[in-house]
Amino acid sequence: MGVASGDRPPPRRQPRGAAAGPEGHRRLDWARQRAAGRAGSGPAELMKPGLSPRGFWALMVTQALTVLNDNLFKQIMLLLAVNLQFSGRADFCEDMQACVGFAFAIPFLLFAAIAGDLADARSKRQLVLACKLAEVGVMLGAAAAFLTGSLPLLIVVLFLMGMQSAFLGPAKYGALVEMLEARELARGNGVMQAFLLFALLFGMGAAGKLYDWAEALGPDQQFARLGELGLVFALIAAAGAFVARGLPRLPAARPGRALRFNPVAPTLAGLQLARATRGMLPAVLGHALYWLLGAILVFAWNEMGKLLGIEEGPWTQRLATLSISTAVGCVVAGRLSKRSIALRIPLLGGLGLAAAFLLVAAGPRTPGTIWASLVVGSFFAGLYLIPLRTLVQRLPSTQHTGRAIGFSQFCDWVGIVCASFAQTLMKLAGLSAFDAFWVLGIALGLGTLGVYGALRRALGPVATLREVRAP
Numbered sequence: 157m158g159v160a161s162g163d164r165p166p167p168r169r170q171p172r173g174a175a176a177g178p179e180g181h182r183r184l185d186w187a188r189q190r191a192a193g194r195a196g197s198g199p200a201e202l203m204k205p206g207l208s209p210r211g212f213w214a215l216m217v218t219q220a221l222t223v224l225n226d227n228l229f230k231q232i233m234l235l236l237a238v239n240l241q242f243s244g245r246a247d248f249c250e251d252m253q254a255c256v257g258f259a260f261a262i263p264f265l266l267f268a269a270i271a272g273d274l275a276d277a278r279s280k281r282q283l284v285l286a287c288k289l290a291e292v293g294v295m296l297g298a299a300a301a302f303l304t305g306s307l308p309l310l311i312v313v314l315f316l317m318g319m320q321s322a323f324l325g326p327a328k329y330g331a332l333v334e335m336l337e338a339r340e341l342a343r344g345n346g347v348m349q350a351f352l353l354f355a356l357l358f359g360m361g362a363a364g365k366l367y368d369w370a371e372a373l374g375p376d377q378q379f380a381r382l383g384e385l386g387l388v389f390a391l392i393a394a395a396g397a398f399v400a401r402g403l404p405r406l407p408a409a410r411p412g413r414a415l416r417f418n419p420v421a422p423t424l425a426g427l428q429l430a431r432a433t434r435g436m437l438p439a440v441l442g443h444a445l446y447w448l449l450g451a452i453l454v455f456a457w458n459e460m461g462k463l464l465g466i467e468e469g470p471w472t473q474r475l476a477t478l479s480i481s482t483a484v485g486c487v488v489a490g491r492l493s494k495r496s497i498a499l500r501i502p503l504l505g506g507l508g509l510a511a512a513f514l515l516v517a518a519g520p521r522t523p524g525t526i527w528a529s530l531v532v533g534s535f536f537a538g539l540y541l542i543p544l545r546t547l548v549q550r551l552p553s554t555q556h557t558g559r560a561i562g563f564s565q566f567c568d569w570v571g572i573v574c575a576s577f578a579q580t581l582m583k584l585a586g587l588s589a590f591d592a593f594w595v596l597g598i599a600l601g602l603g604t605l606g607v608y609g610a611l612r613r614a615l616g617p618v619a620t621l622r623e624v625r626a627p
């Protein structure tokens with residue numbers, strides 16, 4: 157399917173004020189930011205003129221509550237899947253973890269690009285509020301599904317949860333672009349990712365404890381207790397909807413954009429935008445590579461706990477604590493990328509994380525060694541992620557921010573779906589959870605070098621970002 161002529165991404169052109177020469181055309185103009193003076197360190201200085209910092213913190217808290225709920229429900233579903241698999245009760249799916257992964261990922265493939273166009277065509281604040289209210293309904297559905305003990309119904313609820321998350325992503329990340337000064341976007345991304353990871357830390361850690369609490373009553377009462385937890389999840393979603401009311405009233409970036417509910421057309425439009433925008437496509441693919449390998453890591457981690465004879469609660473908590481290290485890396489990357497992005501930062505991050513994966517594969521297979529290796533690697537993950545996310549948000553113009561984020565989100569979830577296929581293939585090949593770390597380390601190392609080379613050719617060794625404003 158084609159893209160409407162009035163909706164094509166703008167042609168490539170050299171930014172006004174860029175220096176001549178082979179490096180100059182790769183740099184984006186920062187003259188307006190320098191003329192405006194240096195930004196301070198407080199939240200008020202992060203914001204564009206006329207916007208209250210209260211809106212920034214409302215977005216941070218809304219994001220944290222969303223991630224908390226997502227990970228509570230999804231991790232409980234994964235733990236349930238592992239136990240059904242080991243007990244021989246997975247009667248409608250050969251690999252229950254893969255089925256859970258597919259159910260959550262497929263909505264992103266169907267709706268991520270559409271959600272990106274919608275985020276450009278409508279107010280991002282209104283979309284965030286609508287998605288949070290939808291989350292309340294989904295969590296009430298989860299409570300009902302747990303109470304009935306129907307695994308197929310739980311898979312349907314997981315699909316609906318993925319659907320509302322797909323529409324929320326471009327709206328919340330696009331709102332951040334519209335709220336912050338360009339020179340502060342990387343730092344804002346670092347703070348947002350830190351909030352996300354601390355919520356993930358609490359969510360995954362609590363999920364293991366809550367699952368053990370429900371499982372202690374035995375199979376007959378387990379689902380009744382999980383149903384009670386579903387009601388708690390609905391209350392968390394309602395709290396997030398209330399906090400989201402504090403977001404600033406941002407106008408639509410491109411109100412005239414025609415919306416297509418066929419997922420193919422907006423996805424192709426996103427691909428066209430990524431190819432036409434210098435440096436965007438390798439940034440998108442590098443970001444997606446991380447989520448592909450991260451999903452494989454979660455599968456491997458859950459199985460390693462069983463192989464090492466560790467209960468789900470303590471083992472899941474160890475996985476969750478890795479988020480602290482990643483959050484520190486994200487904040488550091490945001491600080492280092494305040495006015496420009498040195499491409500050696502994601503290069504160092506990707507290679508550092510790859511080395512940690514290889515150390516887990518080759519080193520002693522003890523819980524302490526595995527955890528310590530990944531704590532160090534998780535710090536490098538933050539250095540890898542934040543520069544790539546900031547490039548995806550800022551390289552295109554504001555009127556195409558939603559489309560860019562939607563296409564990136566689509567690619568991320570293509571990676572996560574491929575992780576479910578990879579999980580199945582590695583099982584068929586007889587690879588253990590420990591062997592998977594050889595795959596992770598080699599793939600990330602080679603991928604990082606490829607992404608770095610492509611970005612350097614497109615942007616030079618340092619990418620300096622311009623201020624873009626809605627028309």
